[in-house]
Amino acid sequence: MLEGFNFRIIWEYMPLFLEGLRNTFLISLISLFLALIAGIIACAGRLAKWKLLRGVAIFYIESMRTTPLLVQIYFFYFGLPTLGFRIPELQTGILALMLNSGAYIAEIIRAGITSVPAGQIEAGVSSGLNYFQRMRFIVLPQALGVTVPPLLGQAIVLVKDTALLSLISVMELTRCGQVLTSERFMPSEAFFTVAFFYLCLYFCLKTLADWSQKQLIFREVY
Amino acid sequence: MMTFYFQRLVEIFPFFLKGLWMTVVVAASGLIFGTICGFILGILRSGKNKLVTRMIGVYVAVIRGTPFVVQIFIVFFIFPEWGIQLEALPAAILALSILGTAFICEIVAGGVKAVSTGQWEAAASSGLTRIQQLRLVIIPQAMQTILPPLVGQYVLLIKDSSVVSVIGVVELTRVGWVTVVRIPEGLMVFSLVGFLYFVISYPLIRLSNYLEERMAVQETKL
Amino acid sequence: MIKFDGVHKWYGKLHVLNDISLDVASGEVVVICGPSGSGKSTLIRCINRLEKFQKGELYVDDMPLHDYSTNLTKLRAEIGFVFQQFHLYPHMTALQNVTLAPMHVRKLSRKDAEAVGRQKLVRVGLEDKADAYPTQLSGGQQQRVAIARGLAMSPKIMLFDEPTSALDPEMIGEVLDVMVKLAKEGMTMCVVTHEMGFARQVADRVIFMDDGQLIETGPPVQFFDNPQTKRAAQFISKILTH
Numbered sequence: 001m002l003e004g005f006n007f008r009i010i011w012e013y014m015p016l017f018l019e020g021l022r023n024t025f026l027i028s029l030i031s032l033f034l035a036l037i038a039g040i041i042a043c044a045g046r047l048a049k050w051k052l053l054r055g056v057a058i059f060y061i062e063s064m065r066t067t068p069l070l071v072q073i074y075f076f077y078f079g080l081p082t083l084g085f086r087i088p089e090l091q092t093g094i095l096a097l098m099l100n101s102g103a104y105i106a107e108i109i110r111a112g113i114t115s116v117p118a119g120q121i122e123a124g125v126s127s128g129l130n131y132f133q134r135m136r137f138i139v140l141p142q143a144l145g146v147t148v149p150p151l152l153g154q155a156i157v158l159v160k161d162t163a164l165l166s167l168i169s170v171m172e173l174t175r176c177g178q179v180l181t182s183e184r185f186m187p188s189e190a191f192f193t194v195a196f197f198y199l200c201l202y203f204c205l206k207t208l209a210d211w212s213q214k215q216l217i218f219r220e221v222y
Numbered sequence: 223m224m225t226f227y228f229q230r231l232v233e234i235f236p237f238f239l240k241g242l243w244m245t246v247v248v249a250a251s252g253l254i255f256g257t258i259c260g261f262i263l264g265i266l267r268s269g270k271n272k273l274v275t276r277m278i279g280v281y282v283a284v285i286r287g288t289p290f291v292v293q294i295f296i297v298f299f300i301f302p303e304w305g306i307q308l309e310a311l312p313a314a315i316l317a318l319s320i321l322g323t324a325f326i327c328e329i330v331a332g333g334v335k336a337v338s339t340g341q342w343e344a345a346a347s348s349g350l351t352r353i354q355q356l357r358l359v360i361i362p363q364a365m366q367t368i369l370p371p372l373v374g375q376y377v378l379l380i381k382d383s384s385v386v387s388v389i390g391v392v393e394l395t396r397v398g399w400v401t402v403v404r405i406p407e408g409l410m411v412f413s414l415v416g417f418l419y420f421v422i423s424y425p426l427i428r429l430s431n432y433l434e435e436r437m438a439v440q441e442t443k444l
Numbered sequence: 445m446i447k448f449d450g451v452h453k454w455y456g457k458l459h460v461l462n463d464i465s466l467d468v469a470s471g472e473v474v475v476i477c478g479p480s481g482s483g484k485s486t487l488i489r490c491i492n493r494l495e496k497f498q499k500g501e502l503y504v505d506d507m508p509l510h511d512y513s514t515n516l517t518k519l520r521a522e523i524g525f526v527f528q529q530f531h532l533y534p535h536m537t538a539l540q541n542v543t544l545a546p547m548h549v550r551k552l553s554r555k556d557a558e559a560v561g562r563q564k565l566v567r568v569g570l571e572d573k574a575d576a577y578p579t580q581l582s583g584g585q586q587q588r589v590a591i592a593r594g595l596a597m598s599p600k601i602m603l604f605d606e607p608t609s610a611l612d613p614e615m616i617g618e619v620l621d622v623m624v625k626l627a628k629e630g631m632t633m634c635v636v637t638h639e640m641g642f643a644r645q646v647a648d649r650v651i652f653m654d655d656g657q658l659i660e661t662g663p664p665v666q667f668f669d670n671p672q673t674k675r676a677a678q679f680i681s682k683i684l685t686h
Binding site (some may be wrong): 338340341345350351354359362363 | 492494516517518519520521523524525527529531532533534535544545548549590593594597
Binding site (some may be wrong): 063066067068069070071072074075077078079080081082083156160161162163164166167174177178181187188191192194195198199201202203206 | 283284286287288289290291292295296299300303377381382383384385387388395398399402406407408409411412413415416419420423424427
């Protein structure tokens with residue numbers, strides 16, 4: 001099966017692959033960071049007392065979660081120019097990734113905060129702690145254990161999601177595979193190499209996620 | 223101008239419905255094959271044979287660690303090099319089935335492992351064979367744990383089916399992509415596409431939420 | 445009926461069963477007692493091969509359990525096992541729990557299996573709960589259904605692994621009554637339990653285990669009133685001070 005596998009071509013294209021890998025890494029990092037911010041804001045809106053704010057947050061979160069990411073990417077890619085925004089593909093892609101992951105992150109954070117038993121908060125109130133002290137010392141440390149592993153899971157999803165940006169001509173890892181295929185017509189060499197690099201990223205993130213799962217669980221013991 | 227485009231959109235609407243139907247076909251096929259194979263692999267994965275468990279584990283890790291778009295390229299462009307020449311639609315269904323199987327396998331294995339050992343022992347003590355134990359005692363109980371995430375996975379597969387548009391399958395996303403060339407109103411076109419995805423996902427999302435609530439109630443009863 | 449000959453079991457470095465040699469005749473009622481960790485549960489779980497052992501021989505109804513080619517299904521059909529945690533199938537009614545094995549192992553028709561099932565439920569005093577689910581039954585009722593489930597296969601041997609230890613005190617009696625009736629009808633029984641009243645009433649022999657070894661064995665009157673070994677005497681005094 002692999003007799004005809006042309007390692008020389010892969011070596012020849014290695015600079016391109018490494019550039020793609022680097023771009024995928026950077027795009028993932030930036031999108032994740034922005035998505036965290038978007039997620040925190042959306043979560044705050046989701047938990048707000050004001051109905052209008054809550055409604056907007058829910059609309060945003062649900063529409064992101066019930067429609068495919070590719071459709072969202074196309075929505076911005078084809079739609080923003082019609083509104084007069086001429087944004088390069090890269091930024092458009094990051095915008096779509098940020099909004100998409102932001103919605104999932106909002107739900108992850110919300111689940112983490114509501115997972116802390118009410119009894120804990122009551123205990124804090126009884127001790128005389130104010131809202132910020134309760135958040136800092138009681139709620140957030142316990143919510144962390146429930147929140148960080150799924151967040152890392154979302155990071156893994158995000159890395160894979162960046163591959164869709166290749167379809168709007170962003171030069172990330174998958175696009176390198178497409179370039180090699182179209183220039184030399186060697187899809188095996190191209191996409192197996194691409195898959196290999198993604199698996200490397202996956203194992204790094206998965207190890208981090210598994211490690212954090214063990215370290216961060218604090219749960220009430222009866 | 224907008225009303226002109228809106229009118230044209232209305233005229234082309236049957237085209238969207240055809241695309242929606244194709245999405246349903248692709249997703250349903252992938253879902254069905256994925257469920258069947260996923261259950262078989264999931265049951266094997268929860269067994270005692272370490273070699274089988276590890277091999278399935280490798281398969282699952284590879285599928286979960288690489289982007290679906292890369293997997294589709296591999297099925298469509300690389301399989302022919304090994305003699306498996308597929309047209310776009312069968313390739314799409316195959317790739318989606320492979321994806322679904324991996325995720326459903328993990329869900330099923332988790333559900334089977336969640337059934338207490340005592341149930342296995344009680345069933346074995348009566349003289350039931352391993353297959354009888356699985357069929358009559360273990361799987362019915364595992365379904366409780368399996369159903370909610372399983373339905374959630376179905377929603378994910380419907381969204382993932384949008385990616386098969388890249389190899390030319392004329393499903394809903396592709397229809398939007400093709401349409402937006404003639405009707406350059408990206409926002410309108412892809413809002414419509416997104417809405418149609420929402421329409422077919424919504425019943426499953428409601429079902430998943432209902433199942434999750436029912437499971438939470440059952441747990442507190444115990 | 446049951447014959448242990450020099451059986452040893454190690455769990456890693458832990459010597460869980462240490463040179464066990466024991467004969468149980470047909471119709472005998474044997475009570476096994478001892479402190480926790482003494483290996484008594486492990487001992488009876490070997491009888492229906494829920495546990496395996498590394499050294500020695502074990503014959504049950506003339507079938508060699510130390511030989512791994514023995515047909516387990518046939519063997520287990522002749523042995524009923526009652527667990528401390530009952531382990532009733534929660535997705536089935538009491539009657540379905542009892543008829544499952546007769547239908548699928550002895551291949552009885554549904555009608556025949558249900559007839560047998562109802563008969564066994566009558567025997568444990570729960571014929572009116574045939575269509576109830578385990579979650580609707582009290583602990584004592586669940587355990588009695590578990591006994592009926594064991595009896596449904598008309599076994600030659602009934603094994604009980606601390607059947608009343610997970611029950612609230614007021615329910616222990618109803619389960620023990622069923623077990624006493626069974627013993628008086630001539631069933632071969634091995635019972636791991638702390639219920640000494642039961643032992644006095646129906647046991648032919650009491651076996652005391654500690655640290656994986658058989659320390660002392662004898663008829664209940666002799667064992668309780670005149671223990672031969674110091675460890676047995678210590679154990680008895682600890683139990684009876686409750």
